[in-house]
Amino acid sequence: MLSETSTATVRATLPAVGAAIGEITELFYAKLFAAHPELLRDLFNRGNQNAGLQKQALAGSIAAFATHLVADPDTRPDVMLHRIAHKHASLGVTREQYAVVHRYLFAAIAETLGEAVTPEVAAAWDEVYWLMANALTAIEERLYEQHRIAAGNVWREWTVTGRVAETADCATFHLTPADGAAPPAHLPGQYVSVQVELADGARQIRQYSLVGAPGSDTRAITVKRVHGPAAGGPDGEVSGHLHAHVRAGDTLRVSAPYGDLTLRDTTAPVLLASAGIGCTPMLAMLAHLADSGHGAPVTVLHADRSPADHALRGDHRALTHKLADASARFWYEEDAEPGDGEGLLDLAAVPVPAGTVAYLCGPLPFMRSVRAQLLAKGVRAADIHYEVFGPDLWLASA
Known part of the structure; x- marks a missing residue:
């Protein structure tokens, strides 16, 4: 919980920090990698750095965390924290690395905002940072303990x-x-x-x-x-x-296995929607449903460029056929075969049973579209779960 004094300071300065957060994170990474090039070489995803995706995710998560502390000080944004912590644990992030990040992040804040960073402002945002860092560290250390490995020794x-x-x-x-x-x-x-x-x-x-x-x-x-x-x-x-x-x-x-998007044990109807290589976690869920003899309806949906681009297409169909009450529908932008949909995934003609729990994986525009269609069909927002490959820009901007 953020202290009362810091809450007032963060609330007052959040617009300024939020407006500059992109510049702050850009400067932060420049300072961090100049001092610790081994982190860019051996820990951070160089492709995401070059594309600016990691900077966007960091900026969004910090702003989202601070906004949550101010708007709802008695709770934590645990969905965001667990998503980040699982990714950190899979990389072997340790408690000591948070102190390194703190040093260069606050140097970037001070340099970007200048005289606006008074001692009171610095102390308030320092509290925000360590609330987030300590929460993440606690989750990550529990994850290491579950796998009986030393913190950071994941390989x-x-x-x-x-x-x-x-x-x-x-x-x-x-x-x-x-x-x-x-x-x-x-x-x-x-x-x-x-x-x-x-x-x-x-x-x-x-x-x-x-x-x-x-x-x-x-x-x-x-x-x-x-x-x-x-x-x-x-x-x-x-x-x-x-x-x-x-x-x-x-x-x-x-590494050991991580990830917080997992199939819940449920007797409810299940919907698995994917696009492209996003089919992989959905297929693991489908295999588990088939092996466990899931009795409720299962709806399997997938979108791809063409049948030739649809990885594990045979597994998609075979696993669906193993279930007593399941159907699979595929959409292709090119070369759609008889019985397949053409173009983008469209739920208009897809029956979605009441009480369905949905899992989505694919590009963000795809998941946003499917989520909106599911909501329109009466699926509860709390029953729609998703996985993002790479920095979670959707969660950070939520």
């Missing part, structure tokens, strides 16, 4: 036991722990971080959803090769490396 060697080409740009890598021990348990919808050493010596990290039901003795990730800024996003340093260099018999450094 384990895994052997690639097989590689399957799913589409021209997607490949599935089957993995098993190199030490022969059992793989850690995971929940349907969770992801792992994969760290690879690139040609320039950087150890870059990316997150990939685990596909398949949790009960398997092996694990698998399906990786879409990202073709750089021409595709409208950050370059695919890690996905490119995995596609070009990793084959059966190779080893990868893989």
